Amino acid sequence: MSKLINQLASLRFFFIISVLLLVAFIIGGVIPQGQSPEDYKAMLGSLGTLLVMNLRLDNVFSSAWFMLLLAAGALNMLACTVKQWKVLKHRPGVFLSHLGVFLMFIGGAVGGLFATHGILPLETGAPRSDFFLRTGGMAEMPFQVLLKEFNIRYWDDEKHVIHVLKTAGAPGMEQEGVVESVEVKPGQDVQFKSGAPALAVLNFYPNFSIGENGPVSLSDARVNPALTVKQAGVKAAKMSYLFAAHPDFHGMADTGGYRFVYEYRPGQIKQFESRIAVLEDGREKLEKVINVNTPLTYRGYRFYQSGYDENNLNASTLQVAKDPSVIVIYAGFLILMAGLTWAFWKEMAAK
Amino acid sequence: MMQIALKLSFVFYGMAVGLTLVGFLLNKKWKFLYSGHSLLAGWAASTAYIISRWYLGGRAPMSNQYESMIFLIWAFVAAFLVFRKFSVRDMEWLSPWTGMVALLALGSASFLESDITPLVPALQSNWLLIHVSTVMTGYGALLLSFLGGAVLLFTDKGQTEKRQGLESITYRSCLVGFWLLSMGIITGAVWANSAWGSYWSWDPKETWSLITWLYYAVAIHLRRTRGWREDKFAHLMIWGFVLVMFTYFGVNYLMSGLHSYGRGR
Ligand code: HEM
Numbered sequence: 001m002s003k004l005i006n007q008l009a010s011l012r013f014f015f016i017i018s019v020l021l022l023v024a025f026i027i028g029g030v031i032p033q034g035q036s037p038e039d040y041k042a043m044l045g046s047l048g049t050l051l052v053m054n055l056r057l058d059n060v061f062s063s064a065w066f067m068l069l070l071a072a073g074a075l076n077m078l079a080c081t082v083k084q085w086k087v088l089k090h091r092p093g094v095f096l097s098h099l100g101v102f103l104m105f106i107g108g109a110v111g112g113l114f115a116t117h118g119i120l121p122l123e124t125g126a127p128r129s130d131f132f133l134r135t136g137g138m139a140e141m142p143f144q145v146l147l148k149e150f151n152i153r154y155w156d157d158e159k160h161v162i163h164v165l166k167t168a169g170a171p172g173m174e175q176e177g178v179v180e181s182v183e184v185k186p187g188q189d190v191q192f193k194s195g196a197p198a199l200a201v202l203n204f205y206p207n208f209s210i211g212e213n214g215p216v217s218l219s220d221a222r223v224n225p226a227l228t229v230k231q232a233g234v235k236a237a238k239m240s241y242l243f244a245a246h247p248d249f250h251g252m253a254d255t256g257g258y259r260f261v262y263e264y265r266p267g268q269i270k271q272f273e274s275r276i277a278v279l280e281d282g283r284e285k286l287e288k289v290i291n292v293n294t295p296l297t298y299r300g301y302r303f304y305q306s307g308y309d310e311n312n313l314n315a316s317t318l319q320v321a322k323d324p325s326v327i328v329i330y331a332g333f334l335i336l337m338a339g340l341t342w343a344f345w346k347e348m349a350a351k
Numbered sequence: 352m353m354q355i356a357l358k359l360s361f362v363f364y365g366m367a368v369g370l371t372l373v374g375f376l377l378n379k380k381w382k383f384l385y386s387g388h389s390l391l392a393g394w395a396a397s398t399a400y401i402i403s404r405w406y407l408g409g410r411a412p413m414s415n416q417y418e419s420m421i422f423l424i425w426a427f428v429a430a431f432l433v434f435r436k437f438s439v440r441d442m443e444w445l446s447p448w449t450g451m452v453a454l455l456a457l458g459s460a461s462f463l464e465s466d467i468t469p470l471v472p473a474l475q476s477n478w479l480l481i482h483v484s485t486v487m488t489g490y491g492a493l494l495l496s497f498l499g500g501a502v503l504l505f506t507d508k509g510q511t512e513k514r515q516g517l518e519s520i521t522y523r524s525c526l527v528g529f530w531l532l533s534m535g536i537i538t539g540a541v542w543a544n545s546a547w548g549s550y551w552s553w554d555p556k557e558t559w560s561l562i563t564w565l566y567y568a569v570a571i572h573l574r575r576t577r578g579w580r581e582d583k584f585a586h587l588m589i590w591g592f593v594l595v596m597f598t599y600f601g602v603n604y605l606m607s608g609l610h611s612y613g614r615g616r
Contacts, residue, residue: 011576015572021565022566029562304548320548321548337533
């Protein structure tokens with residue numbers, strides 16, 4: 001028995017495990033993980049795919065043989081740490097480093113067994129308590145989550161640009177070409193240097209459609225951006241439309257050989273934000289604005305901003321994580337760093 | 352101002368190499384002294400460059416391959432200068448080589464996209480600064496250990512004093528680098544957990560950093576318990592840095608994952 005423990009605690013065992021782990025990591029780090037058999041066929045051919053599928057090289061890090069390897073590593077670490085108990089007095093840094101690594105093995109196992117991760121798609125006004133598990137299926141939380149509001153914040157404002165094109169056949173123009181591009185603001189007139197008639201830019205419609213009483217925007221989502229314009233200073237001028245998504249739509253007559261094309265330039269996205277609330281028995285317990293780096297934690301569940309729907313700004317997708325191993329892992333981190341600092345400090349001081 | 356600082360660091364790192372050459376040709380005593388001073392000047396210019404980039408961008412300059420590489424070179428020269436403070440004699444052998452490596456690396460960095468761009472949401476966190484700066488400083492120290500190992504291998508067995516100095520630097524910078532690499536991986540894990548709820552997701556960058564980390568852990572054990580010193584340890588450090596380079600560059604260009612922001616958009 002003690003011979004076995006000695007073997008388990010030996011450095012030779014550590015070196016062997018390390019080499020095997022390195023090989024496993026390299027396989028998992030080189031072969032793209034989690035692809036479909038067809039993808040592997042395209043990459044590696046039939047023989048390669050057979051190998052990948054049978055040895056579970058498509059999901060190395062959740063394969064049985066990799067778990068076995070980690071278990072062996074954990075045993076090695078445990079045996080080694082316990083054996084080093086005696087040198088705790090002389091070389092506490094070494095002991096702590098080993099203890100820290102061992103805790104990370106334990107934390108990884110706890111995480112693998114008990115952590116849940118999933119996706120929670122929300123729409124404003126519709127609280128829900130169930131979410132989609134990453135591994136498939138649904139899970140139920142002992143409370144509800146409500147999306148109150150979703151917002152996209154931009155670094156800079158969106159821009160509306162009108163390009164003036166001179167139509168083909170005009171003097172000096174073989175082909176239709178852009179002669180001028182001007183940024184415009186809805187509600188303001190715009191003058192052109194190229195000789196094109198001045199325009200009054202009337203309204204901006206993020207998601208243009210024709211309703212019963214004329215143009216409307218179906219939502220604030222920038223799905224079909226459009227501007228209404230008319231010639232400035234001409235009393236009888238008729239209103240017409242410019243569509244960013246349909247540059248070839250000719251809406252305007254009498255422009256003296258010019259054509260206007262509207263370009264919508266979205267601002268650079270700075271942040272996605274969801275204002276969410278937690279409900280228990282219909283009563284609101286807590287409200288918080290979350291964004292990509294600021295989650296909400298409630299009763300062991302954490303909620304992260306993760307996705308949104310360009311076409312529906314009343315929807316937001318959150319990631320849900322419930323992971324009891326975090327505390328063990330973090331303890332391991334702290335102890336490892338304390339141990340390394342202690343051990344290396346001594347090494348560096350010694351000449 | 353910013354561009355001048357960058358040009359000055361090129362000039363001073365170049366001088367660190369040139370002055371040693373001239374010193375050798377003229378057989379002067381000062382051959383290493385001024386090269387060390389030039390490195391200090393080049394490093395100061397790099398510091399000014401990083402600070403002005405920080406100021407102009409309104410955020411820490413750590414968000415793409417170019418910025419992280421500039422920081423890596425800065426940290427590498429800083430590591431050299433710190434070690435030099437403690438043992439001028441041991442370090443002087445490395446000063447022209449340090450200048451050479453810094454010069455070549457700065458030159459390669461200049462081929463990368465260097466515009467200051469706004470940060471995508473995922474990178475807007477103080478963890479970006481903490482994580483990237485520890486990892487890059489770690490790489491800088493490991494680069495020093497690579498350099499020490501490489502020069503050691505080319506040093507005649509007879510020059511015992513020089514060899515001892517190099518051997519000690521190679522080992523010490525490996526320890527510093529390993530400490531920082533551990534810290535870098537840990538801060539990355541904590542950041543990932545606070546940004547998307549899992550501290551480890553086996554994306555290629557994470558996997559390769561773990562490969563590098565385990566490799567250096569084994570190297571330290573081989574040295575301490577199996578007596579792999581001098582040339583053997585030097586070889587370990589040289590191959591280790593090959594892993595570092597692959598983790599740093601290779602993964603960005605050959606694989607996709609959470610960390611692929613290093614690619615041009
Ligand atoms: C990746 C996991 C490991 C890490 C991070 C680690 C870390 C360390 C550190 C920091 C030292 C001190 C080195 C120094 O002072 O220069 C050390 C020494 C040592 N480690 Fe580990 N270790 C690991 C795994 C192991 C394992 C599994 C064993 C046992 C089989 C082991 C056995 C030893 C021994 C015997 C020493 C020398 C102790 C002494 O000099 O008193 N290590 N380790």
